[in-house]
Amino acid sequence: MNSQSTSMERREFVQLLGAGGLVLAVSLSGCRRLSDALRGAPKAATTSVTPAAYLRLDDTGTVTVICHRSEMGQGIRTSVAMIVADELDADWSQVKVEQALGDEKTYGSQNTDGSRSIRDFYGALREAGATGRALLEAAAAKQWSVPASEVEARQHVVTHRSSGRTLGYGELVATARELPMPGKAAIRLKRPEQFRYIGKDMPSVDMADMISGAALYGMDLRREGMLVAVIARPPVYGGAVKSVDSSAAEKVPGVERVVQLDSAPPPSAFMPLGGVAVLARSTWAALQGRQKLKIDWDHGPHATYDSAVFRTELERSVRRAGKVVRSQGNAARALASASKRLQADYYVPHLSHAQMEPLAALATFENGKCDIWAPTQHPQAARDTVALALKIPVENVRVSVTLLGGGFGRKSKPDFIVEAALLAREVGKPVKVVWTREDDIQHDYFHTVAAQHLEGGLDANGKVTSWLHRTAFPSIMATFVPGTVYAGDGEVGQGITDLPFAVPNLRCENGPAAALTRIGWYRSVINIPHAFAISSFADELAHAAGKDPKGFLLELIGPDRIIDMTKAGLVAKPSNYDRSFEDYPIDTGRYRKVLELVAEKSGWGKPLGSGRGRGIAVHRSFLSYVATVIEVEIKADGTVTIPRVDVAIDAGTVVNPERVRAQMEGATIMGIGNTLYGEITFKEGRPVQSNYTDYRVARIDAAPREFGVHILPSTEQPGGVGEPGVPPVAPALCNAIFSATRRRIRSLPVDKQLAGGIASAR
Amino acid sequence: MISMTVNGRRQEFSGDEAMPLLWYLRDELGLTGTKFGCGVSACGACTVHLDGKAVRACVTPVSAVEGRKVITIEGLSKDGSHPVQRAWRAHNVPQCGYCQTGQIMQAAALLEATPKPNDAEIDQAMAGNICRCGTYVRIRAAIRAAAVEA
Ligand code: FES
């Protein structure tokens, strides 16, 4: 889900000449040179171009790949470099990665969310590398005065085939600078069997820094004369400072200033929450100072938000008919005439991102210009919002992206960056804003809270003839658009309107729900509750029908076919992760294959000892298909341990299988934490939880003993990888718990629901 | 005045002695490999060795370090060649990397005390170190590999 709409129409690109180097910008309409631009040649601005990667070759032979996507653990800096280096046929040891400044005019979208880095830029990055290769070949041909067809670039050397003469890439840079850029027609992309790096396991380019402490994250930024700011924010979303007594805070040694910040009223979008900032020469002094503030808060309109009360309202919302988002056949009639009828309600609470690195950002403000360094997933949103808040032109805001100590969606929202910018201007010094863990959890853009009601009808053969799904949850759009109570098309498009089941009578509805806190996207977004309800309910129906859950899922999905979304009864606008269904259809054969693969690898159907069970789930999200089998063992006291997990993924073409496996492991373990303990509850308008002590996340003891990731070989277009591993986890885990205990978990987290032990659960 | 050695170098500190070692290392010595994750001893991101034992720098006041030896990730090895670091590299453990320096310091202390830990001992020793990216399966494997190698 990406509510910050990224203009894919922004097709202009700029070309820069690096010091002593040649910079290529690639667009679908081809490449242009700075020299052309200087001569005043018209800009290649068309409507169908996605500007992509930069690549710099210098005369030492160093290839610098400029990565415009943010690194937060998904290994994108490595994958981007692999793609460009492969098509360039560069020697990996001579490839360096440089992080791009925030500049979407130059690079295209830099919004690193929605698992879209590879799926949106695979082609453009390949073209960047191939353009470089064609240019080097042209340069060598010119130097030797031979036809370009007689030369070949390979592993950093261009060779003249008949004479055997060679020139290194670096040696060709001077000549290459004088040549026109090869057009699209002149470049040759490799055939997949020619790939040198793509599809191979490659270690992270940041490995050495990450294991030595040298890696630089936002929290680590330091500048001469910098002040550290810690902010007391309104405890309730929508609140503001009534009055503040900062005299004690100002007396803390090291504290230099106390500054009050305005609170943007809800919906506050990307604007900061306001409050009172304490600026000091050290982090410790700023923290001490904040403790001494005496603030009288106006808690605003959401001071009574209470999760227990809200849950009742949400559940009421899904017990009534809602807004129809998809309808095929006549679900009501088919349910009434079903030979067996089932219904179930599911609940998934708020979650907090709790990425390991709390938010932090550094800003300077001089001569009307703001310079930012931050761990941001979305540097352009940071630029735009800082410009808006400071009322300066966006060109006067520069954003440098550090490594991110985790993101999961939280760091696409630049509120924390704007805080730093406002304070830097106010005090005229570099300011680093530091959020504590408590700040981070209490002032998150929370994963929403969802209630769902499902009904299903089986015929005499145990075949599903009708399916009703109602969902209600505060929409992310409420953070941006006042008065939002219904979900966006993109939100119901995550699991509901894209349901692949071959059920003749299908009805999907969305009930109203107002947002009483700040809602945002969290790794895999609304797929989390939707996949939980869908794959859990499928399991419930399978058991009701007396069938094996895996076979039942395959039956529900039906024969291999491309689902025709124009005939799927959609009332909501079709939504497919910003892609068309023609380009990325819903292919039930791909669901089947991941299910069959995961079943085979996990030993599905093989007997397990008592207290053990397996659960299975499948979900398509971000254009990839993932099936997960989780095996649980439930101890006598109800503790859940996980001996084994198997994940099968079809993500289309895969660049770095090593990182795909890592993402499946990480997403699954995060999903296990979400399922077993993840819960933010609100009381009197504020989150009850505030640190890892009361907001529990997965620790090592929750991690599976054995983990198998099985990647389906594919030449399809790339799908997403960072998020799709999460949605199947909750249903697979709860289905496994059911298999082990006959106890059905319909409300997350599992937490203490098994505390009585298996005996009582039975 | 508090004196201590940090990564083999003598340091003297004359500020607020209640300040956690974490902020002294990061803000004053510029040793930012020791991370801030929770501030309350709940995540392990700030793990350093104090006289050879793993401690949480976020809850260790500078006053408690008087006369003692601190090793941070920057001092674990010169060139990332500590057996634990080598094993981390071989298993491609880090994702975002933010927790990993703390994990490595914790694992190094574990192997110092228990050169051949079993799985239960690994889980127990590492339970205080959160990895929100979920690299635990590889952390276990890397520790087992480092134990064999050491
Ligand atoms: S920062 Fe010290 S344990 Fe979390």
Ligand code: FES
């Ligand atoms: S690698 Fe990201 S938190 Fe551990």
